[in-house]
Amino acid sequence: MEQIPRPGAPVSHPLHTPDLPVVVIGAGPVGLAAAAHLLEQGLEPLVLEAGDAVGASVRDWSHIRLFSPWQYDVDAAAARLLEPTGWQAPRPTRLPTGAELVEDYLAPLAATPALRHRIVTGARVVGVSRVGADKTHGAGRADRPFLVRTVVGDALVDHLARAVLDASGTWGHANPLGSAGLPAPGEDQAGPFLLGPLPDVLGADRERVAGRRVLVVGAGHSAANTLLSLVDLARTAPGTRITWVVRGASPARAYGGGKADELPERGVLGTRLRQAVSAGDVDLLTSTSVTCLAPTGDGALTVTLDGPGGPRDLVVDAVAGATGFRPHLEPLRELRLDLDPAVEAPARLAPLIDPEHHSCGTVPAHGADVLAHPAEPGFFVVGAKSYGRAPTFLLATGYEQVRSVAAHLAGDDDAARAVLLDLPETGVCSSLPPLLDDDGRAVADPSDGCCGSSPEPELIGFPTGLRHGRTAS
CATH class of the missing domain: 3.50.50.60 (FAD/NAD(P)-binding domain)
Structure with a gap:
């Protein structure tokens, strides 16, 4: 050398x-x-x-x-x-x-x-x-x-x-929360509220989210991991409220291929997440983007969202940006x-x-x-x-x-x-038939799934759960 x-x-x-x-x-x-x-x-x-x-x-x-x-x-x-x-x-x-x-x-x-x-x-x-x-x-x-x-x-x-x-x-080197590949206004001032792409909400980051209002942004498997951990946390930490924002029209990418997914753990992850949304444990907002972040002055963060109903403000205590x-x-x-x-x-x-x-x-x-x-x-x-x-x-x-x-x-x-x-084939690609729920009903066009036009690049299993063997560096 x-x-x-x-x-x-x-x-x-x-x-x-x-x-x-x-x-x-x-x-x-x-x-x-x-x-x-x-x-x-x-x-x-x-x-x-x-x-x-x-x-x-x-x-x-x-x-x-x-x-x-x-x-x-x-x-x-x-x-x-x-x-x-x-x-x-x-x-x-x-x-x-x-x-x-x-x-x-x-x-x-x-x-x-x-x-x-x-x-x-x-x-x-x-x-x-x-x-x-x-x-x-x-x-x-x-x-x-x-x-x-x-x-x-x-x-x-x-x-x-x-x-x-x-x-x-x-x-x-995470993608920003804002759309168009640019940070949302105020994102550079929101550091104390940002959890990172894969926070340990059941461990090291528990005190930051237990009993609090948490926003998760992203449509991939990193988002799914965080959301399900938050759902588990909410069972023992009353008052924990979870909002999930997806820029695309469908969360199908995070749901994965269910029983058709040849990575079984990923299929289970998606099935559990779909059930959590259906049960109301997670408030899902699709076709929605983050347009502004501003501290409230009393220890919370106002996140302005732009979705089908027009702009709205959401006050949260923490944000997990799983945007790739x-x-x-x-x-x-x-x-x-x-x-x-x-x-x-x-x-x-x-x-x-x-x-x-x-x-x-x-x-x-x-x-x-x-x-x-x-x-x-x-x-x-x-x-x-x-x-x-x-x-x-x-x-x-x-x-x-x-x-x-x-x-x-x-x-x-x-x-x-x-x-x-x-x-192995993933079971969730655009070359496959539409994604189905457990009863065989179509839940999304696969082009909205793990690849296709999804706006949030992300790691599959390594750690997505990241980008691993079939893995979010």
Whole structure:
């Protein structure tokens, strides 16, 4: 590993970079899988993690149970690193929580002899460029090492790399509550009332919501998780009132496929939520958007909503914004990226995942060729961040991405192109018949469901329950 102690100091570097590491940004499930695959290809990984420990984003939603079982949540190369340590694979059909994903998989993986000295925690990446050349300089660009700048404590530390895989995810970069992709007026002043996308309302956040008025915004599975936890809370905390705002005309995406959903836990989640709405435990407002937020001055928040009956004010004590996520692209602005302007995913991948046209479970397996940026060879965005604003990323998809990228970087393009992915159908996609209730009656057009035109991108199971194996970073 080469480091530059002080940014701006003279740097001596080779024009060819085979002895430099491949920097992996992020020590989550896909980042650690990338490191495992790079090692199998004879390449040297260096994993840079902003948090104080691996799986830092997953720890933020540790109370959430994934929709997909362990068989889709463990990467094959990672398992091969773990096996010599005596690690026992969890039961394949069991559904882990975020905490279990960290404790039973990510933490042991990071502690393996092969990886433990190749992971740097507390290193937040703030910029990626090429040594001696900003993005306006193209001549000889591919021959220059990447320069990855990090903040470690109060210091700036630069790393040189032969290639870079950005597996930093999208957690921590939520879409705003307001419509049109912009924050609602007053949203920047409403911080004390905002719970985040997946609050632990039965645990750490209980005191903020018990016996209070809570607004949940969003149409996906993160919203469903929070709503059902609030319903459970209300049984022991009288006075807890729950309002659910959905921008679209139907909540079908959150309801999922019921008995038709091949991720059974997600089907149960949707069925329970539909029953809670029918019973009046949750006040559902469809075709409604948040247009303004303003503190009342007496410890509450006035949320102005615009719906079918016109504008109305709702006074609440807390807001859970489960409106999905977007990629943080600022650290990459000195790279010549080929991104789709709408989805903010690699240009060749975007048409395959565009939520206006894509059906869940139908994304073809894809690898290095689809994820490549032609003007910036050696740089790849992988994992949840590679999907930009699209909502349907799966952990198993990320594992196949990094397997292909590692093979490509090792010069084995035949292996890189041989991408395979075996996943269950979701049972809730636009290619399927209309969604049905338990009595066989149509409840929604599936195009309003998990993909289609839903305005709120979101993580499916990992943590959605997030974006997991079939997973909201």
